[in-house]
Amino acid sequence: MRAVRRFTVRAGLPDPLADLGVLATNLRWTWHPPTQDLFADVDRDIWAAVGGDPLHLLAQVPAERLERLATDPGFLARVGEVAADLRRYLGEPRWYQRHDTGNNGGRLPASIAYFSMEFGVTEALPNYSGGLGVLAGDHLKAASDLGVPLIGVGLLYRSGYFRQSLSLDGWQVEHYPVIDPNGLPLEPLTEPSGAPILVHVAMPGGRVLRARIWRAQVGRVPLLLLDSDIEENAEDLRGVTDRLYGGDQDHRIRQEILAGVGGVRAVRTYCELTGTPQPEVFHTNEGHAGFLGLERLRELVSGQGLDFDQSLSAVRAGTVFTTHTPVPAGIDRFPVDLVQHYFGDGTLLPGIDLRRVLALGAEDNPGMFNMAHMGLRLAQRANGVSRLHGAVSRDMFGGLWPGFDTDEVPISSVTNGVHGPTWAAREMTEVIGDPTDEGYTGVDASVSDARLWELRGTLRRRLVDEVRKRVRAAWLQRGASALELGWTDTVFDPDVLTVGFARRVPTYKRLTLMLRDSERLRALLLHPQRPVQLVVAGKSHPADDGGKALIQQIVRFADDAGVRHRIVFLPDYDMNMARYLYWGCDVWLNNPMRPLEACGTSGMKAALNGGLNLSIRDGWWDEFYDGSNGWAIPTADGITDPVRRDDLEAAALYELLGSQVAPLYYDRDAAGVPTQWMAMVRHTLSSLGPQIQATRMVGEYVESAYAPAAAAGALAQADDFRVARDLANYRGRLSGAWQRVRVVDCELAVEDNHSPVIGEIVRVNATVDLAGLGAGDVEVQAVIGRVGDTDDLSDVVTAVMHPTEGGRYTTELALPHAGALGVTARVLPKHGLLATPAELGKVVLA
16 A cells, blocks of 8 residues: 655654754764764664664664663763864854955955755755756855855755666666655744745746745755745645756746745745845856846845846846856756746736846847846856866857957856865875865875775775675666676676766766777776776766667666676766765766866866876866876867767777776786876875865855955945946946947057067057047957957957047057057946946947
């Protein structure tokens, strides 16, 4: 029989053990070994059986065991010590409280709201699908460690992302487990009376979508998750938060409206209830939650009496937008008529003109609404997630700033990082130290190569044990008999070079590049002296049959009895499996189609554990590869035929593995230690360790985004939004005159009319007609750079020109290059609340 309703009963703890409940619900335990050890000692067998989840542990431990522990002085002392340590961690000043923004014009905000569609904090809270969510989880953890006053905002999915298994023929099968929030490390946000607090969002036809707010505590950072599966909703509205990235576009836009509009309302309620300062900065992590900007516009129009343009100035000033999308196909886009359906009757956002909403999401296709375009138009500061991805983003979104060179497009970059305490094996940190510590200078010379090699062997053996267990379980799930699975006891060898490849399975990540020449791969796997073993994992989106076909190709190759001891595909990739892979793999393989990987942080996690990267120079590897921390797979840039490109790059991969990677790994000294290999491991741990930390990433966000945005937001709101109103008026005057502004002439003045030399100071003069604008409304610039046959400028330098009289402007600057140069002048907007002259997308060229 089936249950008609499911519910979770939490364990009742004896009073002396009450602090265990606090420790179990603050997710700091996910990266704090002493807390993990404390729970493990409650009952080691149950701890292992529940995958290291404190709440499930406490729910299953016999009451008699808890009663005994409640009278154990030694255990109670440990509980007290760990609980006191958590209280210190939550209350003490940390990096942020001691930080000075210096002279960069920023101010440290008292509160920052961070919106993301998924958060991968722990497998005990399955609210993520892949890299975006894990990155968001690491962002919260690093913010907590640094003391950054972040509030996370997202949705709670009742089925999370899907669980993956394989059919007998290797096809991906999805399962959607039902998740009870009461069994998760969550607390409902309630009124003082105990009644749950609900967020209300208007839907078409006079209906209302309601959502409960759950709070997860990630160290110092609260994470608010909205849940629509409540009795007050109609059946279709209850299902809005049923699955992550599930359903059709109508379902998806409802999710994104709830995340954005409802998310802002949830934050407001939480801050009022707890006395937390209201956010000064809103960070939109990818375009999914971009509707949050529209809700903030509504707040200002309804609550402050501002018009749309004045509100837009204030909202933009305090908003940060991060794009993770390297290709247009990855952007969320909705049909315009669907957006009109939800926003058109004015009940969702009273006072906001639908035409202005549609203009924010406008793109080249007039029938589509572009969430990334809206995110960029609603944020004064935007960034990609690696240096290369920043450049890709400036090119991809450059059309929003017509007339500007690609490198002037106001999209910067903050390269992602990973949360070291979450992803580094405890044994590794104990031996090499913590790279996040101030003064960390790398692996101490007292740690010998032999000691590091021994540690790498321990982690590899742990991975091999996990591989064998999971391969056996996967085959049983596929329908095999236990009697025919004896071979799984010898899958993988703890002494063989182990390569890992695990990630989502969209086409551009090229899961099957390794199969381009299957016989060559087979030869690498079965080499008599230098064998390689390969562990592969990853999920394909349920609607992506192409991705599922790639998984099936890998599975069918790995099913071959001749190689199945050397290559495996492990189904149901999640954070728990990922740790074993990052800990135990000697080499981390990544072979996306460059430059389609925005960042790709999995290789960072492997590097924290002494793994060497073997990767296409894309994402983070493009800037951090130094020739001694791994290998760069050559790319066939310029080859437009994708089949030929894959063939060439696969051949380069085989060549590297066979002629460089494997020989170096198996080249041992008299003690059996691969000394040159360990030199690369040591260099990787010392050089990459501090660079790839999420604390570095969050610190950069504080400096380059949060502090400047807080300062701009405060300026915009000062004196009853005087500056925001002034900027809106300025934009109105600018728009009215801009079509008539022109550069009448521009000339280069060289003394004595001689041929100038590089570095010589020259004068540039121009005449400008400002069409009634004042000299303080604009910035006139001289531009000098290399010039080609088409007169297009490159490698330019600019200098501000100063007004003289009669519309004349002049400046001096040094000639930057030798050879053929060109000069021009241009006019740009200028206002104190603009972050860059390119911000408004307006420029007049000579």
